[in-house]
Amino acid sequence: MMAAPAYSVVVPTIGRACLADCLRALAGATGHPPEEIVVVDDRPDPAAPLPLAAAGALRDRVRVLGTGGRGPAAARNTGWRTVRSPWTVFLDDDVQVLPDWSRRLADDLARAEAATGGVQGRLTVPLPAGRRPTDFERGTAGLEGAAWATADMAYRTAALAAAGGFDERFRRAFREDADLALRVLAAGWTLHRGVRTTRHPVRAAGPWVSVRAQRGNADDALMNRLHGRDWWARAQAPRGRLPLHALVTAAGLAAPVLALAGRRRAALVAGALWAAGTAEFALARILPGPRTPRETATMAATSVVIPPLAVGHRLTGRIRHRNAAPLRRVP
16 A cells, blocks of 8 residues: 555634543544644633643644634634645544544545545444434434535645635534535545544533524525535535425414404414424424433424524525625536
């Protein structure tokens, strides 16, 4: 086998405690260590020190940059643009590479053809034993099949430069990886899945995490502007429930308007459609889960507010990004 190319690791962080586990796992992976680890501190006010000692034997290869809270896309750009290695490997601060990760990464990079712009790692999400996973746990487990997720994604540094890096209009950790992958592909590179594996634990989250996640609908509006409405298939991304959310929201808004207009029967129909759509959404989230009283109550409450929030964020995104120029595709 050809000698494995050199690489650097870029880890954006907001100072979460899991960064120590990420660095510790990197230090424990033997076989083909990184030339350097660039930790990009994206905290607006980085008061507390980062747990860099967890990098162990790799501590002298750790370099820290600051971005002041501009989001993960900007943090990754700040990191990779300082890299001199031919490959840049992006890891999220909440993942843990396996002990054979660097050796398998060496295999991935050595096998990459000249036209290969990126090689994705395989993610595994440990779920609790003895009970069904919650809605949030199932959502995290979906990362196992996600395409081009920067939780563990190696890019040729030249491919990043050719594509212009991450689009910093994506301020959340959502869709910025799919956008970059599509632009790398549009620049003439290919992307492949590798053999290395990285563990992605389910982080702790509050009961309203699914409500906050609806902000991603604004990012989908930007994706539509940049890549066209068929980007879902090209990015291998699952379609959401926005059309159904729009119908449920429209019915919910129409019911009181029709009632005020004196159209009682039409108002009852609209109200029934809203109730049926909301119940279907709630059941679709409750039945696969543990069905505990807490989870059931959380799913019932959030299923009421998610549809209008999803629609509202999509409309906000369409307005905010209405002037975004579509990406030119390679013929």
